[in-house]
Amino acid sequence: MRKSGILFHIASLPNDYGIGTMGKEAYDFADYLEECGQSIWQLLPLSPTSFGDSPYQSFSIFAGNPYFISLDTLAEEGLLKKEEYADIKWRESERYIDYGTIYDNIYIVLKKAYLRFIKNDAMKKSLEQFAENEPWVEDYALFMALKSVNGGRPWNEWEEPLRMRDEAALKKAREQYAEEIDFQCFMQFKFSEQWERLKAYANEKGIKIIGDIPIYCAYDSCDVWCKPELFELDENRVPVVVAGFPPDCFSADGQLWGNPIYNWQRMKEESFDWWAERIAYAKKLYDIVRIDHFIGFERYYAIPYGDTTARNGEWRQGPSYELFSEIISRTGKGNIIAEDLGIVTPAVRRLLKKTGYPGMKVLQFAFDPSGKSEYMPQNYSSSNCVVYTSTHDSDTVAGWVSHNKRGRFCREYLGVRRNSDIPHAMIRLAWQSTADIAMTTIQEMCGYGSEARINVPSTIGNNWRWRAVKSDFSAENAAMLKRLTEICNRKEK
Numbered sequence: 001m002r003k004s005g006i007l008f009h010i011a012s013l014p015n016d017y018g019i020g021t022m023g024k025e026a027y028d029f030a031d032y033l034e035e036c037g038q039s040i041w042q043l044l045p046l047s048p049t050s051f052g053d054s055p056y057q058s059f060s061i062f063a064g065n066p067y068f069i070s071l072d073t074l075a076e077e078g079l080l081k082k083e084e085y086a087d088i089k090w091r092e093s094e095r096y097i098d099y100g101t102i103y104d105n106i107y108i109v110l111k112k113a114y115l116r117f118i119k120n121d122a123m124k125k126s127l128e129q130f131a132e133n134e135p136w137v138e139d140y141a142l143f144m145a146l147k148s149v150n151g152g153r154p155w156n157e158w159e160e161p162l163r164m165r166d167e168a169a170l171k172k173a174r175e176q177y178a179e180e181i182d183f184q185c186f187m188q189f190k191f192s193e194q195w196e197r198l199k200a201y202a203n204e205k206g207i208k209i210i211g212d213i214p215i216y217c218a219y220d221s222c223d224v225w226c227k228p229e230l231f232e233l234d235e236n237r238v239p240v241v242v243a244g245f246p247p248d249c250f251s252a253d254g255q256l257w258g259n260p261i262y263n264w265q266r267m268k269e270e271s272f273d274w275w276a277e278r279i280a281y282a283k284k285l286y287d288i289v290r291i292d293h294f295i296g297f298e299r300y301y302a303i304p305y306g307d308t309t310a311r312n313g314e315w316r317q318g319p320s321y322e323l324f325s326e327i328i329s330r331t332g333k334g335n336i337i338a339e340d341l342g343i344v345t346p347a348v349r350r351l352l353k354k355t356g357y358p359g360m361k362v363l364q365f366a367f368d369p370s371g372k373s374e375y376m377p378q379n380y381s382s383s384n385c386v387v388y389t390s391t392h393d394s395d396t397v398a399g400w401v402s403h404n405k406r407g408r409f410c411r412e413y414l415g416v417r418r419n420s421d422i423p424h425a426m427i428r429l430a431w432q433s434t435a436d437i438a439m440t441t442i443q444e445m446c447g448y449g450s451e452a453r454i455n456v457p458s459t460i461g462n463n464w465r466w467r468a469v470k471s472d473f474s475a476e477n478a479a480m481l482k483r484l485t486e487i488c489n490r491k492e493k
Contacts (some may be wrong), residue, residue, distance in 0.1 A: 003040055006041060007388070010046070014472075019090075021068050023072045026198050038207065040207065042209075059143070060143075096465040097464070150178070163237070215293040218295075239301060245261040272327070287335065288336070299318050324355045386436070386437040389439070393457050397426050398443075398450075427484065440481075
């Protein structure tokens with residue numbers, strides 16, 4: 001079944017509270033997807049963000065971001081009073097998220113909701129049941145409680161007994177910080193509760209959710225703190241090597257991501273349990289899972305810890321199909337998309353073919369005047385792929401055209417005269433392609449330029465901030481996309 005949809009993160013939804021949530025605005029967007037005739041909503045990772053505000057650098061691979069909890073929903077449940085949060089100045093601009101303001105205020109407000117919550121015996125019982133059914137919650141809540149009492153410092157800067165997870169120290173901390181731990185559990189419970197309702201609403205409309213999981217964990221994460229043996233750390237739990245990407249035509253120094261590298265040998269000895277559990281959880285959370293940086297499972301770039309650039313790294317062999325054979329046997333073969341952008345070697349192609357996972361085609365990579373680019377729709381060797389007009393890591397189509405020397409060829413190929421016509425023409429090209437799934441963005445539908453870009457890789461400071469406003473969800477664009485979806489045979493029957 002040919003499908004199509006829109007890539008749009010919850011953080012970018014419009015409301016009065018500085019950042020999008022799983023409240024009314026999310027339900028309104030599900031309604032808009034239906035109005036557009038779409039059957040897929042793709043999100044960025046829903047995890048709590050850390051330094052740099054990237055959803056790909058999180059404190060946990062399992063936890064949800066408390067920023068996305070709807071305060072209005074909590075008020076409807078009697079856990080908040082409207083004046084406790086509505087009078088806060090959450091933003092300077094309706095177009096951009098101010099993460100500092102969110103961080104300074106959201107936990108104060110959520111704590112008020114928690115204090116009312118625990119006074120209700122039935123509600124408190126539901127929280128206990130949630131914690132019992134989600135084995136990761138206890139460790140995460142302790143981790144975040146310890147970060148809180150340590151002024152937000154990373155776990156590797158805590159006192160040695162806690163840093164090294166001494167059992168006596170952990171037991172004492174659980175007793176000493178019991179209320180803060182319970183508060184962290186409460187936030188995860190409310191996130192889970194609101195997410196399940198939102199996903200059910202979208203599914204009832206025939207909309208499937210694509211969720212995104214990063215390949216690596218942040219060093220300052222519950223995952224690394226709790227399972228140091230699964231990462232290449234020394235005896236003091238300091239990384240030996242970190243992840244990144246080598247120098248290329250885009251970056252003379254390469255990309256230094258800084259994430260600790262997995263101890264693949266140890267993971268293999270444990271039958272890749274950690275990964276199987278992670279994928280199983282992601283498949284429960286979403287309908288379809290996109291695995292970021294898939295090529296890193298075939299081979300990965302390891303950079304000595306402490307280096308300031310990626311120049312001195314080396315390529316190493318990854319677990320390849322051994323890992324995915326275990327994942328497939330335990331979680332099933334379907335409902336996974338592989339982000340295979342980058343240096344796609346013959347070995348990566350073989351791995352992709354063996355797993356059966358669809359890869360990605362980004363149309364901005366297609367416009368080689370020779371006509372031979374594998375991203376050009378006429379060159380797709382299989383329909384088992386997902387085509388995008390742009391992604392969160394690329395410029396918008398309008399921004400790309402304005403900075404690209406191939407704009408003339410792009411106009412010629414698409415059959416348009418003006419650069420302003422290119423975003424909608426690119427959507428049409430994606431929808432007309434043979435790819436099983438075609439995806440675009442609200443930015444493309446509105447024709448926005450680089451000011452609406454979500455992320456510029458390897459930079460910090462101005463990323464992950466862009467938000468839509470209500471007028472962006474126009475009936476005119478919805479009608480255009482719905483009709484295009486119908487004539488390209490991508491509409492659910």
